Amino acid sequence: xxxxxxxxxxxxxxxxxxxxxxxxxxxxxxxxxxxxxxxxxxxxxxxxxxxxxxxxxxxxxxxxxxxxxxxxxxxxxxxxxxxxxxxxxxxxxxxxxxxxxxxxxxxxxxxxxxxxxxxxxxxxxxxxxxxxxxxxxxxxxxxxxxxxxxxxxxxxxxxxxxxxxxxxxxxxxxxxxxxxxxxxxxxxxxxxxxxxxxxxxxxxxxxxxxxxxxxxxxxxxxxxxxxxxxxxxxxxxxxxxxxxxxxxxxxxxxxxxxxxxxxxxxxxxxxxxxxxxxxx
Amino acid sequence: xxxxxxxxxxxxxxxxxxxxxxxxxxxxxxxxxxxxxxxxxxxxxxxxxxxxxxxxxxxxxxxxxxxxxxxxxxxxxxxxxxxxxxxxxxxxxxxxxxxxxxxxxxxxxxxxxxxxxxxxxxxxxxxxxxxxxxxxxxxxxxxxxxxxxxxxxxxxxxxxxxxxxxxxxxxxxxxxxxxxxxxxxxxxxxxxxxxxxxxxxxxxxxxxxxxxxxxxxxxxxxxxxxxxxxxxxxxxxxxxxxxxxxxxxxxxxxxxxxxxxxxxxxxxxxxxxxxxxxxxxxxxxxxxxxxxxxxxxxxxxxxxxxxxxxxxxxxxxxxxxxxxxxxxxxxxxxxxxxxxxxxxxxxxxxxxxxxxxx
Numbered sequence: 042x043x044x045x046x047x048x049x050x051x052x053x054x055x056x057x058x059x060x061x062x063x064x065x066x067x068x069x070x071x072x073x074x075x076x077x078x079x080x081x082x083x084x085x086x087x088x089x090x091x092x093x094x095x096x097x098x099x100x101x102x103x104x105x106x107x108x109x110x111x112x113x114x115x116x117x118x119x120x121x122x123x124x125x126x127x128x129x130x131x132x133x134x135x136x137x138x139x140x141x142x143x144x145x146x147x148x149x150x151x152x153x154x155x156x157x158x159x160x161x162x163x164x165x166x167x168x169x170x171x172x173x174x175x176x177x178x179x180x181x182x183x184x185x186x187x188x189x190x191x192x193x194x195x196x197x198x199x200x201x202x203x204x205x206x207x208x209x210x211x212x213x214x215x216x217x218x219x220x221x222x223x224x225x226x227x228x229x230x231x232x233x234x235x236x237x238x239x240x241x242x243x244x245x246x247x248x249x250x251x252x253x254x255x256x257x258x259x260x261x262x263x264x265x266x267x268x269x270x271x272x273x274x275x276x277x278x279x280x281x282x283x284x285x286x287x288x289x290x291x292x293x294x295x296x297x298x299x300x301x302x303x304x305x306x307x308x309x310x311x312x313x314x315x316x317x318x319x320x321x
Numbered sequence: 322x323x324x325x326x327x328x329x330x331x332x333x334x335x336x337x338x339x340x341x342x343x344x345x346x347x348x349x350x351x352x353x354x355x356x357x358x359x360x361x362x363x364x365x366x367x368x369x370x371x372x373x374x375x376x377x378x379x380x381x382x383x384x385x386x387x388x389x390x391x392x393x394x395x396x397x398x399x400x401x402x403x404x405x406x407x408x409x410x411x412x413x414x415x416x417x418x419x420x421x422x423x424x425x426x427x428x429x430x431x432x433x434x435x436x437x438x439x440x441x442x443x444x445x446x447x448x449x450x451x452x453x454x455x456x457x458x459x460x461x462x463x464x465x466x467x468x469x470x471x472x473x474x475x476x477x478x479x480x481x482x483x484x485x486x487x488x489x490x491x492x493x494x495x496x497x498x499x500x501x502x503x504x505x506x507x508x509x510x511x512x513x514x515x516x517x518x519x520x521x522x523x524x525x526x527x528x529x530x531x532x533x534x535x536x537x538x539x540x541x542x543x544x545x546x547x548x549x550x551x552x553x554x555x556x557x558x559x560x561x562x563x564x565x566x567x568x569x570x571x572x573x574x575x576x577x578x579x580x581x582x583x584x585x586x587x588x589x590x591x592x593x594x595x596x597x598x599x600x601x602x603x604x605x606x607x608x609x610x611x612x613x614x615x616x617x618x619x620x621x622x623x624x625x626x627x628x629x630x631x632x633x634x635x636x637x638x639x640x641x642x643x644x645x646x647x648x649x650x651x652x653x654x655x656x657x658x659x660x661x662x663x664x665x666x667x668x669x670x671x672x673x674x675x676x677x678x679x
Contacts (some may be wrong), residue, residue: 219372220405222392224419224474234422238409 079300086293097294102270103279106295110276111302113187114255117194121251122244124195125202132203133210147203150196158196159264166192166265185267190275193261198251205247206240213239241317249310256303322383322477322510323348324369329378331364331534338364340534342378346478351504351511353525355518357557361534362514363482369512370480371395382477398471398509400481404463406455412466413451416441419474441469444503461492472507479511485520497524518558522546530554552666555595562601562640564594564611564631566665573665578610580660596663598626601642603650609657613640615650629656 086094097103131137132144150158166173166183173183183189213236221231259277266273276299283292324346331339339361346352354362367373369380371392380387387395407415420434429437442448445465455463464484471479484500485493501524504511515521521528522542530537530545530553537557538550549555556563566575569589573580580594606612613631616639620626625644642658650656 214403214405216401216403216405217407219392220399220401220470221407221418221422223370223372223395223397223399224422224470225393225396226418226422227393230422234418235407 082293082296082300086290086297089290089294093290094294097291098298102274103276103295105271106274106276106279107298107302109187109190109274110256110299111306113190113275114194114252114258117191117198117255118248118252120191120195121198121202122248125199125247125251126206126240126244128199129203129206129210133207134215147200150198150200155193155197155258155260156264159193159261162192162196162261163189163265184265185269185273187266187273189265189267190262190273193265194255194258197258197261198255201250201254202244202247205250206243209240209243238317242314245310245314245317249307249314252310253303253307256299323381324478324510324512325381325384326365326369327379327381329365329368329380330376331361331368331373332376337534339368339375342534342536344529344536344539346510346512347527348510349508350526351501351513351524353521353528354512354514354531355521355528355557356516356531356537358516359533360531362516362529362531365531366480366482366512366514369478370397370399372399396474396477398474398476398479400464400467400471400479400484402483402486404455404467406463406466406470408455411452411454412442412447412458413438415455415466416469416473418470438469438473441473444472445469459492460488461496464488464496468503472509476509479507479509481511481513483514483516485517486515493520500524522558530557532557549664552593552595552664555664555666560598560641562596562598562642564596564638564640566592566594568592568665568667575610580610590667592665592667594660594663594665596660598641599643600660600662601640601658602661603642603645603648604657604659606655606657609659611658611660613656613658615652615654615656617652618644618650627656629658631658 089097128147132140132147163184164170166176166189168174168177168182168184170184176183181188183192217235217239218231221235222228226234257277259275259281262275263278266275266278268274268278276295280292280295280299283289283295326342326344326346329339329342331337342361342365344365354365356362364373368375371387371390371394382390382395407418410418416438417434420429420437423429439448439451442451445468447462447465447469450458450462450466455466458466468484481500485496488496497520500513513521513524522545525542527539527541528545529539532553538545538554540548540550545554545558549558555561564575566573566580567590568574572582573592573594575594601611611631613629616628616630618625618627625646626641627644627650629640629642631638631640640658644650
C-alpha cells in the first residue's frame with residue numbers, strides 16, 4: 042500500500058472531502074485581506090520614479106526611523122527569547138502557588154489595547170514614576186528615549202515566545218535529562234546538548250513572531266518614545282506623520298521598504314527553523 | 322561490583338514506597354526485582370541509580386557509601402523503560418554521548434570513540450543503523466540502542482527498568498534470551514525491574530519478589546517457584562488456586578472431607594490452601610477430596626485446562642486445573658480433584674503452616 046500523502050493534489054479524489062472548498066476560501070481570503078492591499082501599496086509606490094523612491098528612503102529621517110524600528114525590534118525579540126524561555130520553563134517544570142494565574146498573566150499583552158500599555162509603561166518609567174524614580178538617580182532615562190521603545194516592544198512580544206516554547210517544553214521528557222546525567226553529562230552539557238537542540242525550532246518561531254510583532258508595533262511605542270525625529274521616532278509613526286502631511290507617496294515608499302525588509306528577515310528565520318527541524 | 326542496600330525507606334506523600342529494605346547484590350549477577358505495580362521495585366532501582374533520593378538508609382557500592390555520589394558520578398548504565406533516546410541525534414551519536422561528555426582530560430580521542438561506538442553497535446547487532454534517528458527505529462531496535470548507550474560508559478552496574486515492557490511478545494522473548502547471553506559475556510552486575518514473572522524466572526540468576534514496599538523473598542528462580550516463602554509469593558508467582566479449608570483435630574478439612582492429617586498443625590481455625598493448577602490431579606469422584614463439574618475445556622498451545630466448578634459447603638468456586646494429555650473430559654462431566662503438592666496458610670498470616678507433597 043502506498044503511504045498516504047500528507048498533501049492532497051488537485052483532481053485527486055479523496056475519501057475525505059473539503060480540499061477544494063478550503064483551498065478556494067484560503068485563496069480568496071488571503072487575496073482580499075492580505076495580497077490585494079499589499080499589491081495596491083506596491084502599485085502606488087511604483088508611481089514614484091526610481092530616483093524619487095531612493096531619495097525618500099535615503100533621507101536621514103527615514104533611515105534613522107527604519108534603523109530604530111528594526112534594531113530595537115531585534116533587540117526586544119532577543120530579550121524576549123531569553124526571558125520568555127525562563128518564564129516558560131518555570132511555568133511548565135515547576136508546581137508553585139499561583140502558577141495558573143501567572144500562566145494567564147502571560148497572555149495579557151495579547152489582549153490589552155497597546156495604547157493603554159504604552160501609557161501605563163510611560164507613567165511607571167517616567168522619572169517620577171514608581172520604577173523610573175529609582176532609575177533616574179542612576180542616570181537611566183527610559184521614557185522619551187530608545188530605551189522606552191525597547192521596554193514597550195518587550196511588553197508586546199513576550200507572550201509570543203512563551204506560548205510557542207511552552208508546548209514543546211511540556212513534551213520534553215525529564216527522563217532525557219536524567220538519562221544524559223546518568224551518562225555523565227554535567228548540567229550545562231545537558232542544557233547545551235539535549236534541551237537546546239530540541240527547543241531550538243520553537244525558540245526561532247517565537248523569536249520570529251515576537252520580532253514581527255515588534256516591527257509593526259505602533260500604539261504602545263508612541264506614548265513612551267517621545268517621538269523625537271532621528272532619535273526616538275519609529276518607522277510606523279513616520280508613515281503616519283507623512284500621511285498627515287498628505288505626502289502619500291512618501292508614506293507608501295517607507296511602507297514598501299518595511300514590508301520588504303520584514304519579509305527578508307522572516308524568510309531567513311524560516312529557513313533557519315527548517316534547517317534546525319531537519320536536524321532533529 | 323557488589324552493591325549493598327541497607328535499611329532503605331522512601332515515601333511519596335502518604336504512600337510508602339519502600340519500608341526498611343535490605344538487599345545484597347553480588348558482583349556479576351543478574352538480579353531481577355519482581356513485583357506488582359506499586360511494590361516499590363522501580364523506586365528501589367532509581368535510588369540505587371541515584372535518580373531518586375531515599376528518606377532513610379544507605380546504598381553501598383563496593384562497600385563505599387554512595388550517598389555523596391550523584392547520578393553523574395555513580396557510573397551506572399541505566400536503561401529507561403521508554404528508552405529516553407535523544408531524538409535529535411543519530412543512533413551513533415546517542416551511543417557516543419556518554420563518551421563525548423567526559424571532561425576533556427578523560428575524553429578519548431575521536432578515532433577511539435568512533436571505534437568503540439562501532440564495536441558496541443556490532444555487539445548489539447545494529448551496526449547498519451548508525452546513521453538513523455530514533456524515530457526511524459522499531460521498539461526492539463531502540464531498546465538495543467538504549468542498551469549500547471548505557472554500556473558505552475563501561476558502567477559498574479547495569480540497571481534496567483522494565484526493559485521489555487513496551488515490546489510485543491515475540492520481540493520480548495528473543496530480546497530476553499539475548500540479554501541473558503549478553504550478560505554471560507559481559508559479566509557486569511545487572512539489576513532488572515519487571516512485573517513479568519516469566520521474564521524474571523527465565524532471565525535472572527536470583528529474583529527479589531517485592532510487595533507493598535517490602536522484600537517478600539529472595540532466591541533463585543527454582544526456589545521462588547517451588548518454595549514460595551509466603552502466601553504473597555505463592556499467589557504472585559505462577560498460577561495458583563486458593564481454597565478455603567479448616568484445620569481441626571490435627572487434620573485439614575475441605576468441606577466434609579479430610580485432605581490430610583498432620584499432628585504438627587496447631588489449634589483449630591480457618592485457613593487457605595494454595596495449589597498450582599498442574600498439581601491438581603484428576604481422580605475418582607468418590608475418593609478425591611474435591612469434586613466438581615467441568616464447565617469448559619480450553620487448549621492453550623500444547624496444554625489443556627479444564628475449568629471445574631467445585632461444589633462444597635454451598636460456595637461455588639471455579640478452579641482451573643491442567644489436564645494430563647490423555648485425559649478426556651467434557652463439559653458437564655463430574656470429576657474429582659486431588660491436590661498433590663500444596664501449602665496451607667493460616668487466615669491472615671503470611672507464613673506457611675505446612676506444605677505437603679502427596
